[in-house]
Amino acid sequence: xxxxxxxxxxxxxxxxxxxxxxxxxxxxxxxxxxxxxxxxxxxxxxxxxxxxxxxxxxxxxxxxxxxxxxxxxxxxxxxxxxxxxxxxxxxxxxxxxxxxxxxxxxxxxxxxxxxxxxxxxxxxxxxxxxxxxxxxxxxxxxxxxxxxxxxxxxxxxxxxxxxxxxxxxxxxxxxxxxxxxxxxxxxxxxxxxxxxxxxxxxxxxxxxxxxxxxxxxxxxxxxxxxxxxxxxxxxxxxxxxxxxxxxxxxxxxxxxxxxxxxxxxxxxxxxxxxxxxxxxxxxxxxxxxxxxxxxxxxxxxxxxxxxxxxxxxxxxxxxxxxxxxxxxxxxxxxxxxxxxxxxxxxxxxxxxxxxxxxxxxxxxxxxxxxxxxxxxxxxxxxxxxxxxxxxxxxxxxxxxxxxxxxxxxxxxxxxxxxxxxxxxxxxxxxxxxxxxxxxxxxxxxxxxxxxxxxxxxxxxxxxxxxxxxxxxxxxxxxxxxxxxxxxxxxxxxxxxxxxxxxxxxxxxxxxxx
Numbered sequence: 001x002x003x004x005x006x007x008x009x010x011x012x013x014x015x016x017x018x019x020x021x022x023x024x025x026x027x028x029x030x031x032x033x034x035x036x037x038x039x040x041x042x043x044x045x046x047x048x049x050x051x052x053x054x055x056x057x058x059x060x061x062x063x064x065x066x067x068x069x070x071x072x073x074x075x076x077x078x079x080x081x082x083x084x085x086x087x088x089x090x091x092x093x094x095x096x097x098x099x100x101x102x103x104x105x106x107x108x109x110x111x112x113x114x115x116x117x118x119x120x121x122x123x124x125x126x127x128x129x130x131x132x133x134x135x136x137x138x139x140x141x142x143x144x145x146x147x148x149x150x151x152x153x154x155x156x157x158x159x160x161x162x163x164x165x166x167x168x169x170x171x172x173x174x175x176x177x178x179x180x181x182x183x184x185x186x187x188x189x190x191x192x193x194x195x196x197x198x199x200x201x202x203x204x205x206x207x208x209x210x211x212x213x214x215x216x217x218x219x220x221x222x223x224x225x226x227x228x229x230x231x232x233x234x235x236x237x238x239x240x241x242x243x244x245x246x247x248x249x250x251x252x253x254x255x256x257x258x259x260x261x262x263x264x265x266x267x268x269x270x271x272x273x274x275x276x277x278x279x280x281x282x283x284x285x286x287x288x289x290x291x292x293x294x295x296x297x298x299x300x301x302x303x304x305x306x307x308x309x310x311x312x313x314x315x316x317x318x319x320x321x322x323x324x325x326x327x328x329x330x331x332x333x334x335x336x337x338x339x340x341x342x343x344x345x346x347x348x349x350x351x352x353x354x355x356x357x358x359x360x361x362x363x364x365x366x367x368x369x370x371x372x373x374x375x376x377x378x379x380x381x382x383x384x385x386x387x388x389x390x391x392x393x394x395x396x397x398x399x400x401x402x403x404x405x406x407x408x409x410x411x412x413x414x415x416x417x418x419x420x421x422x423x424x425x426x427x428x429x430x431x432x433x434x435x436x437x438x439x440x441x442x443x444x445x446x447x448x449x450x451x452x453x454x455x456x457x458x459x460x461x462x463x464x465x466x467x468x469x470x471x472x473x474x475x476x477x478x479x480x481x482x483x484x485x486x487x488x489x490x491x492x493x494x495x496x497x498x499x500x501x502x503x504x505x506x507x508x509x510x511x512x513x
Contacts, residue, residue, distance in 0.1 A: 028101035035110045036084040038134040038183060039163040043084050045072065047098060054099025064093035088136045088147075089184030110134045112147075112181040114192040126170040127159070128194070135163050136183035148182040151194065152267065170196065173267045175224035196222045200293040203286060208301040211325050211374075214274040216262075216296075218286060223267045230270035232260040233292075234277065234284040254282060274298075280327045280402055301325045303399050303406030306373070313383045313391075313413040321376040321399060323406065331400040333378045335411060340378035343399075347374045383413075391415035 031046045047059060059072040059080050072080040090108040097103075114132040119125055136147040149156055149166065152174040160167045175198070178191040204217040218230050235254045257279060262272040270288075274281055283297045305323040319340060321333065326345050333340040376399065383389060397408040 028098075028103055030096045030103045030105060032107070035108050036087070037110050037163070038086060038088045038112075038136045040084050040086045042081055044075070045080050045082055045096060046078050047080055047096070047101075048078055049101075050078075050098055051101050054101050057099040059096065059098040062095045062097070063087075064095065086137070087184075088134075088186065090186055109184070109186070111186045111189040112136070112183050113189045114179065114181070117179070117192065117194050120167060127167060128170060129165060129167045130179065130192075131165050133164050134183065135161065135166060135181060137161075137163075150180040150182070152177050172221040175222045175267045176227045177224065195227075196224075198222045198224065198228045198288055200286070200288045203294060203296060205296055205298070208299045209274075210301045211275065216272040216274060216284070217265075218262060218270040218272065218288065219268065220270075220288065221268060223264065223270065225264050225267075228264070229289060230262040230264075230272070231287045232262065232272050232274075232284045233257075233287065234260060234274070234281045236277070236279040236281050255279075257281065260284075300327070300402075300404060302404040303401045305397060305399060305406050305408035308397050308408055308411050310412060310414050311380060313387075313389055313415070316382050317380060318377050319380050321378070321397065321408070322373060323375070323399075323408075324373055325401070325404075325406070326374045326376060326399070327402040327404075329402060330376055331402070332398075333376060333400075334396075334398040335380055336395045338380070338383075340380045343376050343378040345374060345376050345401075389413065 026049045028047070028049045028051065030048070032043065033046075034043070036043055045059075045061070055077075059074075059082075060069055061072065061082050061084075062069045063085075068085060070083050070085065072082040074080050084107075088109045091106040092108065093104070094107050095102055095104050110133070112132065112134040114130050116132075117128055117130040120127040120129045147161075149158060149168070151168075156168050156174075158166050158168050174196060176193070176195045178193050179188075180191075181188045198220055199222055200218065200220045202219045204219060206213055206215075216232065222228075223230075234257045236257055257277050260272050260274065260277060262270040265271050280300065281298050283295060285292050286294045286296070303323060303325050305321055307322040309320045311317040311319060319335070326347075328345055330343040330345050333343045391413060393412075394409055395411045395413075397411045399406045399408075
């Protein structure tokens with residue numbers, strides 16, 4: 001009995017294993033051996049576990065995105081050939097079907113590749129042709145996108161185009177770079193460098209050169225941000241004398257300065273900042289990719305004096321000369337024909353470097369502290385006794401800086417006498433102003449308030465009238481004249497002082513008893 005049960009269980013297990021095996025091995029599925037090119041190709045697909053009822057039917061491939069359908073032909077029991085249409089991109093969804101069997105899968109087209117790029121024709125050195133494969137379409141690919149070709153950090157226009165070649169024309173602003181092709185978001189398989197030699201054309205230099213703009217532009221074509229470089233090798237004139245005294249007779253020699261590395265601006269220009277060497281430059285050589293292309297000499301602007309502080313003519317003291325285009329050495333400073341001794345130059349950019357931790361309130365200074373302005377401090381002695389000076393006439397301030405002379409024509413000494421005179425005149429004006437304003441106000445107040453006060457008392461007013469109207473009349477009589485003026489006569493023994501220069505006009509009948 002037990003043996004029978006064991007045999008039944010063994011048979012059931014074998015049947016179950018066979019059933020599982022049959023289920024896994026008879027499911028329909030499809031395989032491919034390679035990726036199609038973008039122009040399309042006849043490709044072999046391998047169809048496995050086709051249902052016996054479907055083996056004589058025609059297989060199809062449907063592209064899900066476009067619903068494009070292509071038909072296959074049988075080569076053997078598992079191999080079928082299909083015409084794959086033009087396309088591009090990765091992981092395109094397709095459905096392979098034969099009869100009632102179907103299988104969903106993805107298909108990817110090959111990535112673009114460039115094998116060579118060269119000049120097409122010697123007569124046109126700017127026309128380049130690139131040879132390769134899988135370039136897609138310049139009109140529209142299967143998914144509606146266009147092939148994009150980038151070079152020199154920009155999309156370039158194409159003159160001719162097909163799946164295996166394209167041509168384009170080199171522009172002045174193109175530079176050595178790797179060309180990139182994007183076909184349905186699939187980039188080139190291997191980067192290809194198209195090398196263009198940079199060409200120097202000219203340079204741009206301000207004449208004369210000011211400290212406010214010490215920039216030399218190097219002009220050319222095909223400058224690359226990564227593969228091109230430009231620099232200046234410059235000489236300066238070094239004086240062997242004292243920088244802060246008159247050294248016009250001292251000797252000088254040329255000194256080679258450290259190279260000035262120029263900044264890449266774009267494919268047509270480098271800019272070189274001369275101010276970084278903190279020296280006055282005599283001449284420079286231009287190097288592009290370490291090859292000397294040209295040389296130039298520099299003509300500097302004469303010193304420009306913008307403002308000069310002043311002192312009293314009878315005092316020793318320092319004056320400060322503000323301006324631009326001052327260079328070492330300061331050979332002399334003259335106020336008129338008097339030397340201002342020990343001139344010391346301070347460049348504003350040097351001062352800023354030494355005061356980087358200053359508060360922001362120092363940023364909004366006047367023009368005397370602008371970024372490009374410098375200043376000279378020198379010692380000016382008092383004028384000698386008996387020196388004839390006209391404080392109302394401007395005096396020239398002359399600065400000689402490294403051989404160049406600048407003149408300021410609006411300097412004047414401070415005049416303490418004229419300042420005191422001005423203050424005295426102002427005090428006199430104030431003294432006269434007080435009586436001119438106050439006296440009329442005082443008399444105006446008297447005119448208004450005295451009659452008002454007198455009118456408060458009737459007897460007082462009557463006495464006032466009698467006193468004021470008495471003039472050579474009979475003291476025992478009073479009468480009213482034709483003008484309404486009241487005249488009174490009083491006894492001689494009651495003399496009353498009259499208020500002189502006061503005439504009261506009008507009809508006083510209301511004051512009678």
